[in-house]
Amino acid sequence: MTTRARLAISRPTSGACGKTGSWRVFRPVIDREKCNSCGICAMFCPDGVISEDIQIDLDFCKGCGICANECPKKAISMEREEK
Amino acid sequence: MTEIPREEYILKCTSACAGCSDSLTLRYVLKAAGPETVLVVPACCTSVIQGIYPHTAMNIPVYNVAFAAAAACASGMSAAFQAAGKKANVIVYAGDGGTVDIGIQALSGAFERGTDFLYICYDNEAYGNTGMQRSGATPVGARTTTTPSGKIQVKKDLDGIVAAHNPPYMATACAAYPKDLFSKVQKALSIRGPKFIHVLAPCPPGWRFSSEKSVEMGKLAVRSGMWILYEREFGKVTINGPSKAAMIKPIPLEEYLEPQGRFKGISSEAVAMLRSQAERNAMRLKKEEEGIC
Numbered sequence: 001m002t003t004r005a006r007l008a009i010s011r012p013t014s015g016a017c018g019k020t021g022s023w024r025v026f027r028p029v030i031d032r033e034k035c036n037s038c039g040i041c042a043m044f045c046p047d048g049v050i051s052e053d054i055q056i057d058l059d060f061c062k063g064c065g066i067c068a069n070e071c072p073k074k075a076i077s078m079e080r081e082e083k
Numbered sequence: 084m085t086e087i088p089r090e091e092y093i094l095k096c097t098s099a100c101a102g103c104s105d106s107l108t109l110r111y112v113l114k115a116a117g118p119e120t121v122l123v124v125p126a127c128c129t130s131v132i133q134g135i136y137p138h139t140a141m142n143i144p145v146y147n148v149a150f151a152a153a154a155a156c157a158s159g160m161s162a163a164f165q166a167a168g169k170k171a172n173v174i175v176y177a178g179d180g181g182t183v184d185i186g187i188q189a190l191s192g193a194f195e196r197g198t199d200f201l202y203i204c205y206d207n208e209a210y211g212n213t214g215m216q217r218s219g220a221t222p223v224g225a226r227t228t229t230t231p232s233g234k235i236q237v238k239k240d241l242d243g244i245v246a247a248h249n250p251p252y253m254a255t256a257c258a259a260y261p262k263d264l265f266s267k268v269q270k271a272l273s274i275r276g277p278k279f280i281h282v283l284a285p286c287p288p289g290w291r292f293s294s295e296k297s298v299e300m301g302k303l304a305v306r307s308g309m310w311i312l313y314e315r316e317f318g319k320v321t322i323n324g325p326s327k328a329a330m331i332k333p334i335p336l337e338e339y340l341e342p343q344g345r346f347k348g349i350s351s352e353a354v355a356m357l358r359s360q361a362e363r364n365a366m367r368l369k370k371e372e373e374g375i376c
Contacts, residue, residue: 011138011139012139013138015095016134016135016138017134018098044107046099046104048093048095052089060096062101062102064103064294069299
């Protein structure tokens with residue numbers, strides 16, 4: 001343990017940069033009626049917070065809006081977060 | 084085309100800016116490389132987004148080194164793995180500053196030695212993590228914090244420099260085409276020797292466009308012919324689909340330049356220089372593909 005501490009090794013941890021969801025100004029909201037689960041939003045999500053069954057992890061979603069912009073069905077809208 | 088694995092090798096979540104195409108690129112690079120991978124990262128955005136000591140968001144071994152030493156470090160690492168009889172992918176993941184300007188002699192040295200590794204340069208065309216200073220990869224006319232009225236010099240032809248080393252595999256990719264990037268990384272890792280992939284990574288705060296346009300901007304770069312997707316395998320050039328389409332019918336260059344704040348008020352001479360450079364590159368690659376030169 002002591003040698004590890006001296007070597008300055010970081011260990012993989014979930015939430016290593018905190019809950020980045022707090023950065024969000026706009027929140028992605030999925031319209032399930034329009035969504036056909038193609039997975040393009042999950043493919044382009046830079047942080048990989050959209051799961052296989054198109055559930056967005058709002059603890060970590062930074063609200064960049066790429067998913068809403070790339071959705072071919074326009075099923076995702078960005079709504080302002082209330083304070 | 085093989086299925087893209089579901090496993091993520093970056094834990095939620097890095098501290099990259101919202102809409103960062105560096106983390107998008109890294110996601111697909113690691114998906115293609117798999118768990119038997121060591122990442123060598125010089126000073127660049129990737130070295131600051133990993134997390135705060137003693138925690139990291141990277142779920143694979145990452146070695147952070149000094150700016151100029153990435154490729155040299157990877158050379159040693161690759162040799163050590165070989166000596167120990169271990170099979171692991173050594174990947175250098177460096178920004179454009181650490182490749183085009185500061186790391187170029189280490190890169191050249193490693194390619195000359197024939198180190199078995201993959202060098203990935205993700206290019207956001209400036210020193211992003213220190214606040215967008217100009218780099219050798221900044222295109223002409225782009226405003227950065229050190230070129231407030233637009234850069235005068237043209238972008239350094241990094242691919243030309245790497246191609247002069249005759250590597251067994253080199254390619255260009257773009258963060259907006261993750262499937263293409265994935266298959267290129269897989270192909271590169273299946274070949275022995277020094278490999279190189281140059282990835283265009285649009286940077287929302289640096290290029291001054293809103294974060295949701297990050298992927299769109301990458302697509303516009305390819306469609307307007309400003310970025311050409313191609314592979315060079317043992318000297319044979321193949322231009323990939325999206326760029327082939329762009330060579331036949333490109334969209335106007337203005338459609339790529341206008342949404343970006345860094346090209347605001349660009350002079351017509353600079354636009355002409357950008358256009359002629361893109362056309363020259365396209366012409367040269369086309370000729371190389373046909374085997375004329």
